[in-house]
Amino acid sequence: MLVLYITLIVLNFFLSLIPIIKNWKNIANIAFTITSIAILQWMLACYMLWNTENMLFWVKMAFLGPSFLPTSLYVFVTHYPRKIINLTPIKLALLTGISLFFAIASLSNFIIIDIKSMTDVTFNYGHKLWSIYFLSFMSIIFITIYKKINQYTGQDKLKITYIALGIILTISMSVFFNLILPLFGITNLTNIGPLSVSCLIYCSLYAMLKHELMDIKVVIGRSTSFIIITTTIVLSYLTLFSFAKDNNTVLYPGCILLSVIWAFYGAEAQDKLITSATRKFIKGWYDYKIILFKFSQLTHKSSNLSELVNNIYNLFSNDIEIIDIQVFIPEWFDKFKETSKKLIYHPNKQNLETTPFKITPELIKFILKTKESIYDIVDISNKVTNIDPNLTKKGNFILVSYNEEDEIIALIIIGQKLSEKKYTKEDSQLLKTLSNQITPAMQKIKQIRLNGEIEIAQKIQSEIIPQNHVIPNCTTSAYLRSSDEVGGDFYDIHTKNNHNWIILGDVAGHGIGSGMVMLMIQSIFSSLIHSSKLIDPASINKQANKILCQNFERLSEPRPISLVTLHTEDGKTFKFHGNHENLFIYKHNEKKVIHHSINHLPFGIGLTDELKNKCFQSSSISLSEKDVLLLATDGLTEAYKEGNPKKEQFNDTRIKQLLEDIGTESTETIKTNLIENINTFTNKIFLDDITFIIIKHNEIKKVLT
Structure with missing residues (x-):
């Protein structure tokens, strides 16, 4: 049983950190982590209470974590999946003050005076106050969850339902193992009761992992980078102390220098580690909906062609993990002529250079005739004469975007995936959808550019x-x-x-x-x-x-x-x-x-x-x-x-x-x-x-x- 408790406590502890790793500024994520840690502390106290002689200390500790549970769980359910209250500094201070009061009081004789056995406990008057506090907040939490389930629809309703399910399973299993079974003389399973609170952690975390708050790529990347960066920092300071512990003239400047180095280069190192860890552990993994949403955000933010091409390249390279991407943009916005002489974006040099491929007139004629959004290069190589051999060697697909007059306004050649896996039907559908989204993005940029030209022309015209x-x-x-x-x-x-x-x-x-x-x-x-x-x-x-x-x-x-x-x-x-x-x-x-x-x-x-x-x-x-x-x-x-x-x-x-x-x-x-x-x-x-x-x-x- 000890191994089971330790395993679940350690596992749940790391799981509770996932929302913080994802976004430590999100109030719901912070509240979830505090709730989980409070539950884990209670689990540990319960086990120690039943398996050690110092019962008074551990029975008091059993009230420490639960003193934070009502307020943190209240904040979580009122902010997830959507915020329904405005947590002002005064409200936050009030909730924190109540939790700290009962947490500190639990370590004194305010709640429990003495304990001789599980059936012989001497409570103080504070136990009634603590019970009122706990039950009042839990009642508010149940009412809030019930209202949200009735009011919300779609994914929001599903998310809050997961949390309600976790609470119900936790209460049901606790009552069953710690209340009903002992009535029938079965007491050897009471240790399982505290373990049931893991259901609340798992169900809540599942709701967050399954939907928009969590991106497992981010979690893995940030977790790995956090471990590596922390270990490196600790080792660097330990090394410094081991060599200069008796020489303050070296020790203090060395500490300052290390602090400056990590302050300037720590963030950059973390970003590189996140990317490397993500690619190492989950090659070729991506979430279809997240990619579409991210691409929509990137195209919306792009105010000129350079930004758009840069965002397209980074999305295909970093998120979909395609090795070779060539993005062609016509020299003139509305006309696609002399394609082989057009410029192409090279990310490593952050500029435009002549493309290594030759896009032949025969290929352009074929594309304009068929008007597809995506072409398999192997398939069209048998249908188009005079196609560049280098194109068939290094490329897998050609993505094409058209304007309202069915003219080509963007052409993207993509190579193989980083994972070296074949493209699936879902991949092809995603690429086709992204290709279609490029058209409105370029039209928006054209309108932005036109508006800028109009503004300049208006200014000049009015001034002259x-x-x-x-x-x-x-x-x-x-x-x-x-x-x-x-x-x-x-x-x-x-x-x-x-x-x-x-x-x-x-x-x-x-x-x-x-x-x-x-x-x-x-x-x-x-x-x-x-x-x-x-x-x-x-x-x-x-x-x-x-x-x-x-x-x-x-x-x-x-x-x-x-x-x-x-x-x-x-x-x-x-x-x-x-x-x-x-x-x-x-x-x-x-x-x-x-x-x-x-x-x-x-x-x-x-x-x-x-x-x-x-x-x-x-x-x-x-x-x-x-x-x-x-x-x-x-x-x-x-x-x-x-x-x-x-x-x-x-x-x-x-x-x-x-x-x-x-x-x-x-x-x-x-x-x-x-x-x-x-x-x-x-x-x-x-x-x-x-x-x-x-x-x-x-x-x-x-x-x-």
Whole structure:
């Protein structure tokens, strides 16, 4: 019986440490370990009580562990599998204080005064208090477990049921061996009663091991590393003391040096030992659900392609334990061309290098034709001609991820498993599932990258908009609203010596593409105005058209550009050139609006530099005092009612009517009214960018003589 007790106590002690090794910061894990140790201490005290002469000491010790049991078990059941109470420092201090009080009191005469035999025990008044404390907490624990069983569903219900089963088995066996059998005169089996408490430890631990709290790989790895690290630390200090026990000048600095070494390198050594121990003792073991959950977490945290590829490699290498992994990511996100020249991730060098394999066009054609997520290289080697022999030697499977257009966005070649075992059906299913999860991860990264580009483009676009609209003898107001995150409309105002230019443009489409072209156009016009002697709008537009045509030859998708360039020296006479139709002038004296047609360039600029010279001749307009010039992109006149293309447009008529009604007001008032009208008309639903500039020629004050 002694051997049985010692074996169970030692075994249960190490089992009770498993949750702490897994996560020592988890309250439920700490409470479980304390509960288990309290039970084991009671088991030892019971055995010693029946098998030694010092009965008084051991009967008091039999109350020591159980004094901690009610509070620790209460904390465990209220925090596992889900927390139902908030354990504040005050509550924790109260529970700890109660346990310590009864534990310390149990060693005095507070609970038991004397014992002569198991049937002749002298109790003190403290025994009643201890019994009330124990039974009260156990009643609360039973009620809590009962409520959880009724409230929880699925795995949570199963976990708490395991714990309830452990408690029931413990109580049932204890009552049977220590109460019922003695009533029938059978007393030689009473030693088995205390052993029954192991049922609570086993059932609780099984609930934790079977589900998410436990990972046996982690337990083995951390347990092994803990033993090795502890042994090494102890031996290093023992060695130091044996050689320098009488030499304090060496001993004290040596202790400090060892402490510093373990402080800096202990964690790193432990990590390496965990990995080595895990691979040594359980090669090729992995939990299907844990792998999927971990991969989901890793892909969610990946904010760029480098992080994603790194996480993919580490998961396949460290968790699934595949020896050779090659991860291919196309050079361009949406196109998979010249695959054999693409870069591949090498973990040892932490960088990208050229792949040692040649992914032939025939292989890519076969993959695009069959559209599978996983390919056995041996199988496809008989179906694909001109396949790289090195690929068939070192690879086992090819995993492929596709985007919504069925284009390849990721390709992973995996070699054999570390255990050298063959891939099972479960392995293949896991690999296929992981391959399918790569697609949304890459799409998320693409969106993150796009959002970053949009944010940068928005910032640049907002900063380059002119803040000071200074035109001689004029008051100006401007407005720009993009229908997308980044717009293709733009306006700019430049001043050089006594010359002033106003440029208003509209790049076809909207979004980042149009926004980037817009930035390029603004840069070209700024350079031409400030770095050349060109003044005439037609001459500037001609040179800008030539430069844009050269630049657009490099683009796969040229974008037509409509714009108008104005020039003035005095704010009264304007020369203009372009192909915008939306130029309105409110004539103050006549109280009417004139609409000027601007059609110098039939196709805009940037499409062809073979336009005739007559296309580059500027026109002129003049403003009288209090006249108003409105220059707008077609997004204003072509805005749809309620944003519905099937309904009417805002059109020229409404603009003319508005200018006739409020043309005498300030430019800011006209701007505000125009914005309110267009917002009401469209219900703030815009399908195109809107930009306009309002210029009002100021009244010239006459000097009295």
